[in-house]
Amino acid sequence: MRDLLPEYDRLTATGEPVGRAVVTSVWGSAPRPEGSSMLATRDGVMAGSVSGGCVESATALEIAEAIGRGSPKLVTFGVSDEKAWEVGLACGGTIKVLVEPGVRPEVLAAARGDGGEVLATVTEGAGAGGSARVLADGAVEGALAGVPAERLRAAALDALRRERSATVTLETPAGAATVFLEVFPRQPRLVIFGGVHIAVALVPLAQLLGYRTIVADGRQAFLTRERFPEADELILAWPEEAFGQIGLDASCYICILSHDPKFDEPALRLALRSPAAYIGAIGSRKTQAARREWLRSEGFTEEEIARVHGPIGLELGGRQPAETALAILAEMTAVRYQGGSGTGEQRGGGAVPA
Amino acid sequence: MRDLLPEYDRLTATGEPVGRAVVTSVWGSAPRPEGSSMLATRDGVMAGSVSGGCVESATALEIAEAIGRGSPKLVTFGVSDEKAWEVGLACGGTIKVLVEPGVRPEVLAAARGDGGEVLATVTEGAGAGGSARVLADGAVEGALAGVPAERLRAAALDALRRERSATVTLETPAGAATVFLEVFPRQPRLVIFGGVHIAVALVPLAQLLGYRTIVADGRQAFLTRERFPEADELILAWPEEAFGQIGLDASCYICILSHDPKFDEPALRLALRSPAAYIGAIGSRKTQAARREWLRSEGFTEEEIARVHGPIGLELGGRQPAETALAILAEMTAVRYQGGSGTGEQRGGGAVPA
Incomplete structure (x- = not known):
């Protein structure tokens, strides 16, 4: 629903009543998960999606009826895969949709x-x-x-x-x-230490994925508004002060990118002592080995050290800053939804169930 | 260099001479590849990056000197990994940089x-x-x-x-x-057939990755400027006409997302007869099996059918439209740089050499 707020505001600005349909259950390979929402007016102006194009028109009609009736209704849309192919639907699955005359x-x-x-x-x-x-x-x-x-x-x-x-x-x-x-869900926060070129590319990408973006660096030259016009927060400080101000918690995805041990080391130490959802650190395989050695000497256990993703990002092969940023965001997403347990083999096969 | 054009225009607008450094060779695990460029003025205002933060300051000085001198120079920056860790650099590698007094x-x-x-x-x-x-x-x-x-x-x-x-x-x-x-390189083109919710999320992400974005659909309601404010091109047409107008070539990354066989089938047929760099098609595993069967009946060989990535996208685990879009873009990137041969196992380990 969150992603539909701008469209909700736009539609209601006209004074027209706006109803909502939300997917409450799915079976089989439904294209959109539970919670997917769609808005519509009585005139059939619509926004959002409950099935990625399969049953949006029928759902818009149900919403219009609910607005007229003034009461909600639970509607089931079911299509088998073979049937779907014949009748012009490629969904394959069944969804239940709660249709409401307004957004509560x-x-x-x-x-x-x-x-x-x-x-x-x-x-x-x-x-x-x-x-x-x-x-x-x-x-x-x-x-x-x-x-x-x-x-x-x-x-x-x-x-x-x-x-x-x-x-x-x-x-x-x-x-x-x-x-x-x-x-x-609590909005996830991307916490970057090190306003390097990859950070510049990572901020707008992460914002499209719904992250609140915070960039910290101890070096003024790396942390200008010109470099980060869209970042939600810029913090000029050393890691201790910056991370203290942010309040690292389980909603944080931390990327340590400064390329400078005098920042990276304290940042890593603080990140590992926090409940952050993700910790990634830039550096070659050799750098990572040296870093692990250093973390051991600092008294961190193997299990703790294993929380650090480095070299950072899935290995997609591109080397431009935006491509590295994409690889980092892909890794953060894989960790977020698979609890970090997904191996390359499990997640590499290509399978968005949509 | 392409990504620095806005900054080049901004810097030269002041009338100040702007010099450039470009990475010509790398050895070891250099953070940025050959071709990475950096701009600087004599006052040390800089943009871009040759090493992700390691030797930018030194490079800016070299550029300032080249501007004063009026002639280019080839400069080598070398740091070993152990040394790097000691002196405050986490690069690990050697780069050669061509420093020029201006952008030719x-x-x-x-x-x-x-x-x-x-x-x-x-x-x-x-x-x-x-x-x-x-x-x-x-x-x-x-x-x-x-x-x-x-x-x-x-x-x-x-x-x-x-x-x-x-x-x-x-x-x-x-x-x-x-x-x-x-x-x-020729700018890659993202060609989407089907202006569904995932397409809405995919366009701005792909633009950040440097793609020219083209969305086609036979259905007016899916193809409004409101849905795609930033798309480079919207084409309201059936696949034959749309793809003919686009001129499918090796720079094209085709995503078939309409969810409707009457569009998806001709789109897939045309995509498979083109030299497109990537072909992805939405749909569950069951839908994909039915689709492969149909492609066989259409006379396509197994090798040709194997070009179709479906279910589309790497399996990262997220299910929001932006997350599916990210998974698609990650797959396109993996195919682009590994010639489509990278298996999940090879590319899943996480290893941006940066």
């Missing part, structure tokens, strides 16, 4: 916020229509009729950790409730 | 042009300072003293094919000439 205020607030929360909505069964909010710290606001808060909390935090919206079935005294957990 | 007109023209050419400059030995130009069709403009045109042509076209600047040694009656071949 709590959805808008969550989409506009910093993230780190889950909105739970009962879509079928006991207490249908009820909703509640679960925050990253475990706080539950509101309640779903008959669902113990601890059950809801556990399911929501699991979805939040996996950064993936999902539908779950929760038992209540009045029977099973089908609950859609819409996840609004 | 032929370099500017090539950088501003469509690409597909190589500028050859004798940096050392017989005929030092001489230069010539080799075009993609093999035409040679100018000559290097004593170097047969066919020898120069062969070396230049080889570098152009690999999209990589290089220094070669060519024999002349007066002895060996060291020749720097500065490659200006």
